[in-house]
Amino acid sequence: MLKYLFRRNEDIPPGTAAVFFGFSSIIWFVVGTGLGSFNAAKLAFPDFVTGSELFSFGHMRQVHVLAVIFGWISMAFAMAMMYITPALGNTKLWSEKLGVWNCFLWNVGLSLGLTLLWFGMTSGREYSDFPWAIDLYIAAFIALPMALNVWMTILKRRTQGIYTTNWFFGAGVFMVTIVFIVGNSPEFFNLTGLSEAYLTWWFAHNVLGLWITPIAAAIAYYTVPKVTGNPLYSHRIGHLHFWSVVVFYSTPAAHHLMSAPLPEWLKSFASVEGVLILVPAIAFVSNLLLTMTGKWHMFVENVEIKYTITGVMLAIPLNMQGGFQQTRAINWYIHGTGWIVAHAHLALLGFSTFLEAAAVYYGLQTILRRKLYSLALANFHFWFLLIGFAIYWISMTIAGLIQGAGKIYEVPYIDVVIAEHPYMIARWIGGTMVFTGNIVWLYNMYMTAKAGTEIPEGRLPHELAYER
């Protein structure tokens, strides 16, 4: 890939940037889930690897979170944008060279930022942990080049209208840039006090609401019609989804701080808007599931559809939790417990990861013109991901309910820790299964690039039979 950095744009084969992003994202996924498994082991067995600050939980926890968000999820998004945006505009990517540089600088910047975090150089703000210099790097060399490439590709399209997926891509790269710069402004300008606390969670909420959720959904809007051959069930419901994301999902940031001394009107407003998140969620899920009409056999037979529809269906519990757990009564019980940890993993490891994995599986086969190396390994990955995630989610939800009960009924804290111990072991087993599945995935995709059956011109990957 690096050889293309200094080639002329015309000499770089179309799809190069997407392949670079695709493999980078898988590698970051292996790294991120490996760190997650390591951290989970430390919570189950606190004396596992001690004596060095570099391997203490407090130094590794944020590296896991940001490796997964900025490495796996966001790079898989960039991968999807680099091949889906031009495909839907019936054109080429605006600048393949910019895309390759974007990916190179992304890997360099993220490695540097995570190393600094690992050594403890943090801003002390959750989800915006990077020091401000890294924040500026991310804005200038990661977010803006990606946004520029996506916008220019949409503007230079050779189709009349813009398909749903590209509305989300175009709006998403814009919104994440704004959210990132505004959300990190306390570090640039040394804002303090409640403004700083509120902006921390304003960023954390909006990076999910205006970046991860809509872009993951946009990928499903592409994958399902493309692979099943069915047209999208309803363009209008797509409109409802898009506009309700912009209006409702951008406003409930304060519901992350329901027990903090923020202005009461803000908390009430955020809580009501938080329930309205169900509008885009229901629009999205119903639209996609109705698109599957007549093609439900593909949910079993086709790898990409299996991943995508699993992700779509995980959006149902995700949004039912998300809509209601932030209302005052329920938040009082579960805030700060393992329930929230389970919910965050449902959003990132459940819902969005399954959608992105489908995009990476499908995109790499399409661009490399090679059929997936092994169906068996893909199924192994799918089930390890799903079962590992399910073990994690269920065990952490139970642990969270125990913590909530302990909190409400005045149980001495250490008794809660003792009661949680079996679930901490379960979470470690679940996380390790996810990590194992991802190593297999990396091998499967590497072998696809090396030894996958070549796909003849004019055929789609899923039209060919598997050889293994």
Place this chain on the structure above:
Amino acid sequence: MAFREYKIGSRLFGVALGGSMVITLYMPTVDMTSVAVTEMGLTKQLSYGRIGGFSYEDPFLRGDGKPKTVVLNKDPKTNEPIETVQAFVYEAGTPFPSGINHPRTLGPGATELSTAQGRIEEANHDNGAVFVISRATHNGETVNYIENASATRGWQPSQVLNAAGDANTHLIGSGKIMFVREGCWWCHTLLPEQTQDWQYFGIPPRLGDYNGESPTAFGSDRKAPDLLHVGSRNASKEWMMMHFFNPRLVQPHSIMPRYDYLWGENDADGKAIDYDAWRTAYNDYAHGKTVIPPDVPNYAADSEIRYLIDFIMSLK
């Protein structure tokens, strides 16, 4: 151009996102910046210094460039006994906190009093300064404000540190850095919730408790007890030492990591700490071969664990 240009859509998008920004950014900011600082808020920002995370003065988060909090029983200039007062010593070059640099952030009342009576604008960062918290009546209400004791009482940083002595000097600001760097806040919140916390762990924070603090490090996940008032319910330094060195010494079921590495290389007497020997002795104890665990070494005066314990004990 023959293609659709989406003029209405992109304008509506601007209106929708702009409207959401007005409601979620502009309106709360107007509200939150009008809050008057409390005594707790002043104590925190004066003892923590400018920034509690990555900063110019402390890029590697070692606790550099932070003020010292001292307890004084006598006037450092005249040596006359005075009523016990907490003073915040900013030695030459130590950056001032937000409230000194931007008095406006102290909120109504405290801004006017700190400037007029507290003379904080005379404080010079190159010479250093000593601040105390004072109280006066403003528009019929009792208001806490910052007093620049270097200007009003002529106290110099070195005088104050000498008068207080090392035992009464607390490196709380550097300790907040340790709290952030070591990720204590990934498991311990600084935000009691409306549950047992308010009876058992202490009163909830108020609106003005945070002016000038950055980062606030509320934390979001409670794998462990809330720490906002931990200094009130446990004031034993010996317990803290054992708990930080190896939490299983005082709480066998704890899942907290060991923070023994914060002791550094040498103990209070300048002797090298033999961690391997300690671990061997501890393992014998943990496996039931011996009855008494090994002693936790006394920490050196400039060790990182001192910073952290000073910070934790300051959470009252």
